Amino acid sequence: MGVTQKVIHDEYIEQLWYMKEQGEISIDFLKSAMPESFDEKVIEELFNFGLIDLSQNALIIKLTESGEAQARQLIRAHRLAERLIADVLGGGGDDLEKIACEFEHTVSGELVNSICTLLGHPKECPHGMPIPEGECCKLALKTELSLIVPLADLKLGESARIAYINCRNDQQIHKLEGLCIRPGVLVKLHQNYPTYVIECEGASIALDKEVIANICVWKNSMPAVEGANSKISDKKNNVKGLSKFFHLFKK
Secondary structure (H helix, E strand, O other): OOHHHHHHHHHHHHHHHHHHHHOOOEHHHHHHHOOOOOOHHHHHHHHHOOOEEEEOOOOEEEEOHHHHHHHHHHHHHHHHHHHHHHHOOOOOHHHHHHHHHHHHHHOOHHHHHHHHHHOOOOOEOOOOOEOOOOHHHHOOOOOOOOOEEEHHHOOOOOEEEEEEEOOOOHHHHHHHHHOOOOOOOEEEEEEOOOOEEEEEOOEEEEEOHHHHOOEEEEOOOOOOOOOOHHHHHOOOOOOOOHHHHHHOOOO
């Protein structure tokens, strides 16, 4: 299969993953989601490759186990790339989507896991969509190159800025926002037993272990890696050298 054809297959598989997240399984929904690019020949190819199942006179379409595995890797790569571009390189808008789309089709699973570990295993992309879990997340892998770490990893008396909050519980998110605990805010860890106590916006706040586990912060000492440090510090040329940045973590 040529590279162009693979990319086309990937786009269909991705769309079917989005449909699964929305609880949609009809071929008509897929057609409406891809009005300009839908092609019956591609559906036939995906079926022949064992990536999709068709039923009820081809009116119902679903990913097979093999198709889901392939889609999971694509979605994971895409949403982690968005997280990296938005949080580390300061990119956004069209840059965010364009580069994430290029990234997902070309990177290895090993590199995706390296990026995930670098970012502290985020659970959501910048748009609030879930990032499929990888083996590195299950093992809670860490590295000295990690830019983002759990708040619980701070030493007593150490301060850091919140990078993101790994939580899909709206009630908990609203509670934290009410306490001014949100991305970009500087926090200081005062106590970690029997409960966690942090200082935030001049107030001392007690939080239980479950809540603390969802808060990730920027590491104080960021790695001085050529091609990466300048993007993290001043973000002036945030997305131009992205491929060079990715190359640093392939080993």
